[in-house]
Amino acid sequence: MSKGLPVLILLLCAVSAQAGDDFPGPSNFLRGGYQVGRVLATNDFLSGDNQNGEPIDSFQSIRLEYGWQTDGSQDWHHVYGFPSFGIGLYGSDYIGTEELGQPTSLYGFFDWPLARSGRWTFSFDLAFGLTNNWRPYDPVTNPQNTALGLGRSVHIEGGPSAEYRLAERWALVGSITFTHFSNGGTQLPNHGLNQIGPLLVLKHDTQLPVVRPPRRHIDQYDRGWDVTVTGSAGKRNLNLVIEDAGTRGDYLNRDYFIGNLTVGVGRRFAYKSRCVFGLDLGYDESVGDLIELDAFNRGENAHGTTGDNFELAPFAGYEILAHNTHVIVHLGYKVLYKDVPGRLPRFYQRLGVKQFFHENMFAGLNVRFHELGSADNLEWTVGYAFGRE
Numbered sequence: 001m002s003k004g005l006p007v008l009i010l011l012l013c014a015v016s017a018q019a020g021d022d023f024p025g026p027s028n029f030l031r032g033g034y035q036v037g038r039v040l041a042t043n044d045f046l047s048g049d050n051q052n053g054e055p056i057d058s059f060q061s062i063r064l065e066y067g068w069q070t071d072g073s074q075d076w077h078h079v080y081g082f083p084s085f086g087i088g089l090y091g092s093d094y095i096g097t098e099e100l101g102q103p104t105s106l107y108g109f110f111d112w113p114l115a116r117s118g119r120w121t122f123s124f125d126l127a128f129g130l131t132n133n134w135r136p137y138d139p140v141t142n143p144q145n146t147a148l149g150l151g152r153s154v155h156i157e158g159g160p161s162a163e164y165r166l167a168e169r170w171a172l173v174g175s176i177t178f179t180h181f182s183n184g185g186t187q188l189p190n191h192g193l194n195q196i197g198p199l200l201v202l203k204h205d206t207q208l209p210v211v212r213p214p215r216r217h218i219d220q221y222d223r224g225w226d227v228t229v230t231g232s233a234g235k236r237n238l239n240l241v242i243e244d245a246g247t248r249g250d251y252l253n254r255d256y257f258i259g260n261l262t263v264g265v266g267r268r269f270a271y272k273s274r275c276v277f278g279l280d281l282g283y284d285e286s287v288g289d290l291i292e293l294d295a296f297n298r299g300e301n302a303h304g305t306t307g308d309n310f311e312l313a314p315f316a317g318y319e320i321l322a323h324n325t326h327v328i329v330h331l332g333y334k335v336l337y338k339d340v341p342g343r344l345p346r347f348y349q350r351l352g353v354k355q356f357f358h359e360n361m362f363a364g365l366n367v368r369f370h371e372l373g374s375a376d377n378l379e380w381t382v383g384y385a386f387g388r389e
Contacts, residue, residue, distance in 0.1 A: 023073035027207040031065040031083070035177070037197015039094065045146045045191070050099055059195055061092040065109065071210040075218045076323045079271045081113040082212050083322070088127065090155070099145050100193075101135030103181070105155040110322065119165040126327075127157040128353055132180055137189055149237070150187035154367060154378070156180045159199075168208065173201040184367045184378035186254075187237045192375065221271045222389040228276070230262040230383035232366065234375065240342070242293050251293065256286035258377045266319070274319040280332055282311040290342040300359040304338070311337035312357055317350075324356040328366070352379065360385045 007214035039057050040046040046056045067086025077083070107129020115122045130152060134141055137149045161175030177199050182192035217285040236258050240251040264278030288304035295302035315332035330350035337343070352366025366379040 002042075011218075023071045023213075024210055025073070026068040026071050026105040027205060027210045029067050029069060029086075029203055029205045029209075031063075031067065031173070031201050031203045033063045033065075033173075033199050033201035035059075035061045035063075035197050036145070037177075037195055040194040042194055043147055044179055045099075045144055046193070050097065050144045052097060056094055056100070058095045059092055059197070060095065061090060061191060063088050063090045063201075065089075067111075068304070069205075069210055072213040072215075073342070074323070075220075075271070076321075078215050079218050080322060081116075081215065083113060083123075084111045085109060088129075090129075090131075098249045099135060099149070099304070101133055101151075103130040103131045103134050105129050105158055107155050107157070110325075112365065121163040121165075123161050123163070125159060125161050125175060125177070127155065129155040131155045133310050134181075138189070146189040147193045148181065148183065148190050149189045150183040153181045153183045154365075161199075163203070169205040171203040171205075173199075173203055175199045175201070176213065182367070182375050184234075184369075184375045185237065186235055186378055188239055190237075190375060192377075221268055223268060224387060224389070225265060226385050226387035228262075228264045228266060228278075228383055228385045230260075230264070230381050232260045232262065232379035232381040234258045234368075234377040234379045236344075238286055238289075238342070240293050242296060248278070251289060254286075256284070256289075258285070258379075260284045260379065262315075262383075264315075264317070268321070273320050274321055274326070276317045276319060276328075278315055280311075280313045280314065280315055282334075282337075283309050284344065285309060287338060287340060287343060288375075290340045291338070294341050302346035308338040308340075313337075313346075315349075316325075325363075326354045326356075326362075328352050328354060328364075344376050348376065350379070352381070354381065354383070356385075356388075360388050 039059055048055045065088035067084050069084045070082050088107050092103050096102045107127045109127040111125045113121055113123045124253045126225045132152050134148045134151045136151050137145045157177050157179045159175050159177035161173055163171050163173045165171045180194050183190050236256045238254055242251055242324045264275050264276040265275035268274045287309045291304035309336050313332040313334040315330045317330035320327040333347050334346040348370050350366050350368050352364055354362045354364030356362045362383050364381040367375055368377055369375045
């Protein structure tokens with residue numbers, strides 16, 4: 001499995017709630033699920049430009065999950081309607097093709113109950129993790145797989161679910177999930193893969209489920225401002241086009257460092273919501289080559305400087321808070337940067353998760369993209385929050 005999986009567990013598995021004198025602590029459960037569904041034809045490879053000459057349009061998958069059911073001992077349990085969370089293993093098979101491999105995922109999940117009625121619980125479920133064992137693009141052995149250029153990817157999943165309590169320790173869960181796989185531009189080609197389908201899950205509580213206390217309204221939270229400083233690192237993979245056949249190979253399949261120093265000022269405006277504004281100071285190692293190749297293709301000679309690699313962008317964002325885990329959405333716009341063909345666009349977006357693991361220190365993983373869907377690169381982050389309570 002990927003070397004990043006220990007970090008993923010830290011990011012996605014919130015620390016189990018500490019039981020107080022009047023609470024039993026969280027109960028635990030096991031879930032096993034089977035899914036069949038449709039692969040969405042979002043690129044030519046999936047539409048039929050492959051070895052079989054037919055669309056890759058169906059999949060089946062299995063999963064095994066271990067989770068914690070919150071007991072109401074902390075305020076955030078009440079705010080989210082006594083949610084559950086945990087870790088899972090996922091395996092998928094794409095029917096009728098071997099060009100995608102048989103990917104496996106390790107992920108964290110969070111189930112947010114929206115309504116309850118008798119034996120029924122209606123929720124919205126989220127999962128975020130890393131996937132391994134893709135059969136990626138290879139110019140010789142797998143030349144048509146433009147969906148995934150790397151054997152590893154991000155796994156993002158979400159959808160509504162309905163749970164029916166069969167017995168004291170047994171329940172049946174049905175859901176519809178949308179799943180997205182992408183390496184975030186870490187390795188080209190990277191058109192990604194999207195799929196949707198019904199999921200049937202059998203749940204067994206390994207302990208008697210906790211008796212939920214009356215849900216109480218929580219309106220006490222820190223309304224002050226805080227400052228976060230975040231450092232991030234990732235890479236961008238490019239196949240740069242040069243018209244000189246003699247040197248063309250020197251610029252194919254190159255990796256470039258992408259980094260950011262982000263300073264944000266934030267404030268909660270609800271118990272589970274936070275707004276943030278700030279500045280991104282970015283560094284893009286690919287700019288030097290982009291400058292040289294743009295000049296070469298125009299019959300000129302030019303070289304970039306180190307300063308050309310930097311960029312400055314204000315951003316605004318929204319964060320959903322669940323205890324020590326934050327899901328973030330940022331929108332940024334570059335105001336200072338060297339404009340050169342091939343550079344990442346001025347307007348960009350960021351979607352990710354960060355986990356506080358020691359007081360005010362956090363780590364996380366983001367996908368940075370543009371046009372509200374085209375991934376540019378992954379950002380592995382560490383940071384510190386000043387003024388957080």
